[in-house]
Amino acid sequence: MYVSPQLRIRLFGDLSLSARGEAVDLAASAAPIIGYLVVNRHRAVPRGEAAGAIWPERSDARARRCLSTALWRLKARSQTETLIDASHHELLRLNWRTARWVDSIWFERRVEAILRMPAETLGAGQYRQLRAAVALYHDDLLRASELEWAMIERQRLRHLYLDALFHLTRAADARGDRAAALAWGRRLTALEPLREDAHRLLMRVYVAAGNRGKAIEQYRICQGELSTELNVEPTAETQALFASIIGSAPVPASAAERRAASLEALDERVRAARHAIAAADLRLVDALGLVQRAQRVADPA
Structure with missing residues (x-):
């Protein structure tokens, strides 16, 4: 019984595939097809649409021939032959039994879920997941592609990455990890000045x-x-x-800093009151001394 390989697809940087930890050779023409189907993963894509999006400078007929050739090359390789479901004559979609993990999808799902939570309330597990998602984004999506759909998706995920960095900076600061907060914050301002x-x-x-x-x-x-x-x-x-x-x-200041400041202010008021009492005591002693001297002068006997 044939078992299709389970592929891991990476779109951050240059598109790459791996199976069981080993890199999978991929024809250059196949990369934008996989990328386009990942971006449009929630629907089946008409062949004509995919061809026009990937080879926009060519005629419809020629673009469709390029698409057919690229699909044939994918199917000719044992590790990618089941990656794309082309069973319908005019529709294409990824076969998710083969495409088991995609970095951009994992990144998006994790970040969007955690961004819905206040940064100050993230638990240790959520904080680790956010750090892992940020680490996964090592470069922009399909960085070399100048195709319109790729640039639009690249910008969308880049903005999500910047929001993740902002959230991570706040979370690290709330946890008292100033060094990490400064590192994430500096990275964010360098990327989005x-x-x-x-x-x-x-x-x-x-x-x-x-x-x-x-x-x-x-x-x-x-x-x-x-x-x-x-x-x-x-x-x-x-x-x-x-x-x-x-x-x-x-x-x-933060709530903790405000509480600390309030305690410090209270301590200062107590110290000031003690000084005032001590000063008053001295003045009272001086006054009593003056009274006693006056009495001695009035009654020398």
Whole structure:
């Protein structure tokens, strides 16, 4: 009985296939077909549509011939012969009994599920899954492809990756892992330098880590990027945070920091009250001394 191989498909970077840990040779013409079917995985794709999307510069007839040749090459290889279901004469879809794992699908499902949860409430397992998803995204989807559908999907997943980095930075900060939060935040602002919420988050993490100088430097970086690329100043929210950091307003603190600050303020009030009582005691002693001296003068006997 024939058992089809279970393939792992990677679309981040250049498309690649593997079976049982071994790389699977793949003709260059087959890569965009697999990519297109992954992107359109929720439906069967008409052959004419796939041909036009993958070979848009060619006539319909010629594009369909290119598609037929590429499908034949896939079917001619034992490891990929069952990858694409072409049993219907005019429709194509991936055979999910063969395509057992796809990196972009795994990434998307994990990230979207975790982004629905507040970053501050992530458990250890969810935090690990988010880190694993971010690590999986080592490069943009089908990075060499200039086909329109590939560029659209590439941008969609890139934005999801940037949101994952933002969430991961917040989660690491909430867990008190300042070094990790700074690493993720710096990666995010390097990839998306015009994203002000990322700059603000990084500024807050620097302040929490006790490095106001770096927080101020991060604001200057944000200000410079916005000025150079868009000829605008940071938003009022970003400027307000900067003002609080340089000391013209108190720095917005976390709940734990606010509780600690309240206790410290209470301690200071107690110390001040003790000093006031001690000072009052001294004044009372002085006053009693004056009274006693006055009585001695009035009654020398």
